Amino acid sequence: VNRIMGGSLYILAGNVYNWKVQHNVLHHTxxxxxxxxxxxxxxxxxxxxxxxxxxxxxxxxxxxxxFLYGLLTLNWAITVDFIQMKRYMKRKLSYGKFPNxxxxxSKLVITKIIYLTMWIVIPLIIMDIAWWKILIGFCVMHYTxxxxxxxxxxxxxxxxxxxxxxxxxxxxxxxxxxxxxxxTTVNFSTKNRLVNWFTGGLNHQVEHHIFxxxxxxxxxxxxxIVRNTAKEFNLPYNEYRSMRKAVAAHFxxxxxxxxxxxxxx
Numbered sequence: 001v002n003r004i005m006g007g008s009l010y011i012l013a014g015n016v017y018n019w020k021v022q023h024n025v026l027h028h029t030x031x032x033x034x035x036x037x038x039x040x041x042x043x044x045x046x047x048x049x050x051x052x053x054x055x056x057x058x059x060x061x062x063x064x065x066x067f068l069y070g071l072l073t074l075n076w077a078i079t080v081d082f083i084q085m086k087r088y089m090k091r092k093l094s095y096g097k098f099p100n101x102x103x104x105x106s107k108l109v110i111t112k113i114i115y116l117t118m119w120i121v122i123p124l125i126i127m128d129i130a131w132w133k134i135l136i137g138f139c140v141m142h143y144t145x146x147x148x149x150x151x152x153x154x155x156x157x158x159x160x161x162x163x164x165x166x167x168x169x170x171x172x173x174x175x176x177x178x179x180x181x182x183x184t185t186v187n188f189s190t191k192n193r194l195v196n197w198f199t200g201g202l203n204h205q206v207e208h209h210i211f212x213x214x215x216x217x218x219x220x221x222x223x224x225i226v227r228n229t230a231k232e233f234n235l236p237y238n239e240y241r242s243m244r245k246a247v248a249a250h251f252x253x254x255x256x257x258x259x260x261x262x263x264x265x
Contacts, residue, residue: 010111013077018084020095032164032184047257062255069150070143155246156205159186160253161238181209187239188246
């Protein structure tokens with residue numbers, strides 16, 4: 001059932017192989033580590049980390065970033081999946097057995113064709129609507145999804161409370177994996193049932209990262225144990241009580257990252 005539901009990513013413009021490598025392998029293993037966690041990389045347009053190079057236009061990023069967030073899923077559908085697959089296949093990265101390159105590339109191309117056929121070609125054929133209206137609807141759909149997903153993703157890690165450590169000179173990290181997750185992850189609006197349902201439990205990011213294989217329906221109960229354990233060992237448990245405060249804190253952090261650093265990254 002999980003595999004079938006996970007495969008629905010194909011009809012939402014995504015690619016299962018890319019997602020498993022980018023999210024399951026890189027993000028969940030190297031959370032918030034600049035140069036390893038690709039969620040920290042927004043190209044040169046947005047500066048998410050103090051370790052990223054600063055550009056003069058970053059001083060305005062807390063104003064323009066929200067407009068770029070809306071391009072997330074459209075970017076996946078058109079360009080990112082192809083770029084990622086080329087990079088991951090070259091590095092021989094995989095979540096489990098390394099896939100056959102020909103099969104993997106064929107699956108990517110075929111599923112993209114099916115996706116565009118479902119959401120653009122078929123509506124153009126069967127609906128008595130001007131083509132440009134269908135394209136506008138397609139873009140609005142993606143833009144809405146992009147903003148929602150981006151906000152959920154950024155509130156979890158691109159925050160002042162979320163540490164962004166670098167490896168030691170010998171390539172190791174200062175903290176163990178579990179402690180690293182506590183220090184690099186932030187919860188938000190966990191008491192809000194609507195947010196919990198709408199995000200599929202991703203507002204419980206701390207629990208999601210420490211127990212990635214446990215269903216999100218258990219996060220609420222698990223969070224009490226995680227919070228108490230963190231307190232017992234004097235470890236951080238980062239959390240914003242409301243969505244509004246978390247969103248405000250995120251854009252405040254973007255403003256800070258947009259300021260010219262005293263020491264260049």
